[in-house]
Amino acid sequence: MAHQISVFAENRPGRLRKVTGLLAEAGVNLRALTITGVEKYGVIKLLVDKPDLAYEALIAAGVPAKKQEVIAILIEDEPGSLYKALSALAERGVNIENAYGFLTHESDKAVFVFEVEDPKQTVELLREMGFKPLSDAEIAAL
Amino acid sequence: MFWDEEMETLPRDELKRLQVERLRQTLVRASRSPFYSRLFKRIKLDPEKVSSLDVLKDIPFTTKEDLRSNAPYGFLAVPKEEIIRVHSSSGTTGAATPILYTRSDIDRWADLVARCMYMTGVRKGDVFQNTMGYGLFTGGLGFHYGAEKLGVMVIPSGPGNSKRQIYLMRTFGTTVIHILPSYALRLLSTFEELGLDPKEDTQLRIAFIGAEPHTEEMRRRIEEAYGVDAYNSYGLSEMNGPGVAFECPHKNGMHVWEDSFILEVVDPETLEPVPEGEVGELVFTTLTREGMPIIRYRSRDLAAVYPDPCPCGRTHRRISRIMGRTDDMLIVKGVNIFPMQIEKVLMSIPEVGTDYQIVLERENYMDKLIVRVEINAKFFEGDVKGLERLRRRIIEELRSEIVVTPEVELLEPGSLPKAEGKAVRVIDRRG
Missing domain, CATH: 3.30.2130.10 (VC0802-like)
Structure with missing residues (x-):
């Protein structure tokens, strides 16, 4: 995480x-x-x-x-990608408390960063959904 | 154990009889002063007929302003040639007010100070270093004469010059010291600089730390660092100076010498007596003074009387530490608030840091009380929610203590200016 x-x-x-x-x-x-x-x-x-x-x-x-x-996930830099990720989380009842996003140097990727009440459980959910939450090292390498 | 056993342990009813007799004498003497002769005529008081302390209720309070506007001789009750000494208050809040002493006044004052020192265990053979200022200020000469009366060797070092203070302590083997509590703590760095440990390298065993309000924590720090017993002392120049009230070895409240002073505790607003044990303004009447008797003097100092007897056997009642001064009192939306009430609440909340500021403003003719508090970095949880919870909790706890609902601003640690000495805690912008 x-x-x-x-x-x-x-x-x-x-x-x-x-x-x-x-x-x-x-x-x-x-x-x-x-x-x-x-x-x-x-x-x-x-x-x-x-x-x-x-x-x-x-x-x-x-x-x-x-x-x-905090949870940071890599998403595609294209219309609807954040919507897709959030829909999946909303369906599973995950409430997002604070959030922000930024683009990476790779032009087709963006990072969405957010806080939730139970980060461990949310990370599990995200993995099941095919998202890969970034580690500190991965963020440093962006 | 007692300097004047009979007087110090006089049963309360006898003490009261003594007070009545001495009050009568005091009022007779006072009636020879221009100020009180006018006053007693106005209120039709015949001092010779006084037979009870109840008469005090009918005599108006004497204030600092009365002393000031009748200076220098408006309170003089003896021929001027009988006066052998003048002292004055520090005059921090206006022109200094002179206090005049006859030879007997100086003797009795010295005797009271000797009584205080003896009570804490000072004996002939001790070496007493007096680091208080000599001169018009009563703290220096008051203790000096008391120590001489007791018969100890006095080093009248006066304040300042830390290296010389330590040199004197070590050369003469000082065992008892009179020192401002803040200076006692500052002096530690000079000890350190010289590679000395006051516990090992001096013979100090007793310290008198008065003249400056301080906390129990500060006393403990001084006691630990110096390896001494530190005693709190209370006095005011209008009542001679030091020697009005002093701690006994139980260190739980200061005995007010009621054979020499009548103590009343009043609500500073209504001027009615407060129930025993509650904080109020200390009001004193001199009982033995010749040169300048003062009746019902409003000290502006706030403290409570301990109603229960002290295990030391002295019958003279004790007062608490001085909790503040009525000059500090703020009136906000018609409510009386003392900064110490706010401090008490803030210091009981661990998430609050060490510094705070009280700001008063007026908006649309309404008073606004703003309490600005530095947060304790240790407790920061990382989000606004926690901070807002803390802010609301501070507001709530303050409101239940002071009745008024304040605004609370959270500040970064170290944000408020650090003053040398006493920090400025209250800013009144209501003009």
Whole structure:
């Protein structure tokens, strides 16, 4: 399973800059990033090539951070592919809580990243359905 | 064990009789001062006829403002040539207010301080290093005279110059020290710098840590680092200075010397007495002072009286640590709130970090209370849901403590400015 790094940040100028600065210093490369903002603060979710390194660098700097399991699947970069994947999950009653996506360097592939309540069970389901959830190493290699 | 056994263990009813007699004498003396002679005429009080403490109810409180606006001699109750010393309050919240002492006042004050020190185990033969400021401030000279009265050797080192403090301690074998709690902790780094361990390399056994509010945790840290017993001390220049209340070896509350002061505890708003055991503003009346008797002085300090007797055998009631000052009180939407109430709630929630800030604003003529808290990074779960749950929990717990519903903002650890010394916790923008 893949891991993402969640970071607590106040909603004011310079906070995202600080986080990315720490990651740059640690030599961490970003794959994708999303921010959930709530009025005065937000949570930044980062998908990176070296999640352990990123997590340690942030914690060492006193930044509230958490390494979390997340599911990332490779899908075709074409109309209807995400719909197909989500339909299969919906039919099996899987609720998606947070999600984001990005394109890979290979022009015909995209990655869909999402959080669910029970990641282990969902990974099983996805395997049965023929999807292959990516590992940290596979994400790093993208 | 007792410096003045008879007085320290006087049965409560006798203590009360003594208070009535001394109150009468005090009021007679006070009536010779310009301020109280005017006041007693106005309220038609005949001090000679006083036969009960109930008379206090009919005498208005004396405030800092009264002292200030009648300075320097409006409270003087003896011919000026009888005065041999002047001290003053630190004047942190306005012009300093002078306190005038006769020779007898200085003697009695020294005796009370000696009583306090003796109570904690200080004896002739001890070496006492006084790192408090000498001068107008009462903390330095108050302890100095008390220690001399007790008969110990005094090193009047005064504050500052950490290396010299340690040099003096080691040269003269200091066993007892009077030190600000914050300075005691700072001094540890100088010990470390010199490669010394205060537990091994000094003979310290007792520390007096007053003049600055501090927590039980801070006391324990000082006791552990120095290998001493540390005692809390309370005083205010308007009531001489140190020696008003002091901890006994049980370290559970400070005995107020009720043969020398009448203590009342009142609600700072209604000015009515609070039920025994509840926190209120301490109000003091001098009972032996000649130069400048002060009746029902509002100290602005908040504390509670312990109603039960102390196992040490002293009959004088104890007060808790000072919980705050009435000057700190905030009125938000008509409700009285003390920052310590907010601190108490915040510090009981582990997900909350060490720093917080209270901001008051006015929006559409309505007060708004905003509590800004740094989160504890350890407890961050990685999502907004958990943070919002925490935010709502803080709001809920604060609301049940202070009645007002605050806004709560979550901040990153280290986000609030770190002040040198006392942090600025309250920002009132209501103008």
